[in-house]
Amino acid sequence: METAFTPFASLGGGLLIGLGAVLLMLGLGRIFGATGILSGAVFVENRDELTWRLALILGMIFAPGLIFAVTGAMPALTVPVSPAMIIVGGVIVGLGASQGSGCTSGHGVCGLSRLSLRSLVAVPTFMATATITVFLIRHVFGA
Amino acid sequence: MKHLFSLLTGLVFGTGIAISGMMDPAKVLNFFDIAGTWDPSLMFVMGGALVVTFFGYRLVWRRSKPLFEQRFQVPTSTLIDTKLIGGSALFGIGWGIAGFCPGAAIPALGTGRWEVALFLIAVTAGFYVRRLLPAAPEKAAT
Numbered sequence: 448m449e450t451a452f453t454p455f456a457s458l459g460g461g462l463l464i465g466l467g468a469v470l471l472m473l474g475l476g477r478i479f480g481a482t483g484i485l486s487g488a489v490f491v492e493n494r495d496e497l498t499w500r501l502a503l504i505l506g507m508i509f510a511p512g513l514i515f516a517v518t519g520a521m522p523a524l525t526v527p528v529s530p531a532m533i534i535v536g537g538v539i540v541g542l543g544a545s546q547g548s549g550c551t552s553g554h555g556v557c558g559l560s561r562l563s564l565r566s567l568v569a570v571p572t573f574m575a576t577a578t579i580t581v582f583l584i585r586h587v588f589g590a
Numbered sequence: 591m592k593h594l595f596s597l598l599t600g601l602v603f604g605t606g607i608a609i610s611g612m613m614d615p616a617k618v619l620n621f622f623d624i625a626g627t628w629d630p631s632l633m634f635v636m637g638g639a640l641v642v643t644f645f646g647y648r649l650v651w652r653r654s655k656p657l658f659e660q661r662f663q664v665p666t667s668t669l670i671d672t673k674l675i676g677g678s679a680l681f682g683i684g685w686g687i688a689g690f691c692p693g694a695a696i697p698a699l700g701t702g703r704w705e706v707a708l709f710l711i712a713v714t715a716g717f718y719v720r721r722l723l724p725a726a727p728e729k730a731a732t
Contacts, residue, residue, distance in 0.1 A: 450617045450629045457631040460610020461638025467603025468639070469646030474595045476656035476663050479603060481693030485710075486717050502593040504696055506600025510608050511700035513601065522608040524698060525616035526705045528689055536688025537709040539680055541716020544692060546723075547677025548665075551612075551685075552693035554678070555636060560643035564668045572675055573682030580686025581622035 448527055468556050475499060480553025482544040547573075592658040604697035610635040613698040615689025622686055684716075 468479040488500040515521050526533070544550040547569055549558060554573075558566025611617045611631055620629035655661055685691050690698065690709045698706040 449627050450620045453611055453631045454634045457610045457634035458638040460606045461635040462642050463606025465639040465642025467599055468643045470599040473650045474657045476659045485692055489714055499596045502596035503600040506597040507604035507697045508700040509601055510604025510697045514608050521701050523614045524701050527616050533688050533709050534712045536684045537712025538716040539684030541713035542720045543677050543680025543684055545717050545720045547674050547681055551691045556639045556643055560640050565674055568670050569678040572678040576679045576682030577686035578622045580683045586625055
């Protein structure tokens with residue numbers, strides 16, 4: 448299925464994502480890594496570590512509602528894969544991102560902009576395996 | 591104040607994710623489908639985010655400490671090991687299968703779509719699987 452090329456919306460969204468990452472560093476001195484924020488909210492170490500994460504997660508969840516309030520339309524979300532693939536992919540994402548200490552936000556946005564050596568290795572690795580996976584699923588197995 | 595600040599920070603980040611197209615699995619999977627229905631939009635997401643974060647971080651780090659904490663908590667490890675590479679490789683495979691990643695799925699939850707909740711439950715299950723692995727105890731790693 449084709450999706451429209453949206454360079455300006457994507458660039459604008461990217462600038463806001465960067466601003467969010469910078470704000471978290473300014474306010475709490477933390478990396479905006481979704482995997483770390485989520486796992487820190489699931490495996491609670493202490494109450495203070497939990498509450499700022501929950502506030503951050505809540506703010507993220509409010510975003511589509513804000514966009515709906517302003518524009519009158521929900522952002523596009525089309526799921527072209529089966530529930531089984533969502534479950535299998537999700538478990539692998541959770542296992543891999545926690546094992547590799549980061550995902551698109553932590554390594555991709557925050558790590559690369561810090562010129563972290565680990566992120567400079569992690570990002571090309573997961574971009575490559577994602578590309579290979581999609582190629583295999585769509586063009587070899589034809590799913 | 592700290593929690594209000596966190597809430598607003600999450601809102602800014604989530605709005606960026608939603609506007610950028612990152613939370614739409616159809617778009618994400620097309621970004622990876624270079625041999626098929628390729629949509630290069632997400633390069634612009636990463637480009638925009640990196641420019642702001644690269645310069646923004648350096649401005650923020652001129653301060654002695656963050657607004658609401660006593661110190662900056664930035665990872666310092668430079669270890670390139672099989673845990674990092676294997677974990678990242680696995681993450682990419684899962685991302686390519688499901689089309690969601692954690693930072694995009696959390697804001698996507700706000701659309702009320704059940705597939706997003708299913709994905710995040712599966713991600714949490716993945717966190718638990720990782721903690722069951724004897725070779726990778728959470729405490730020893732950090």
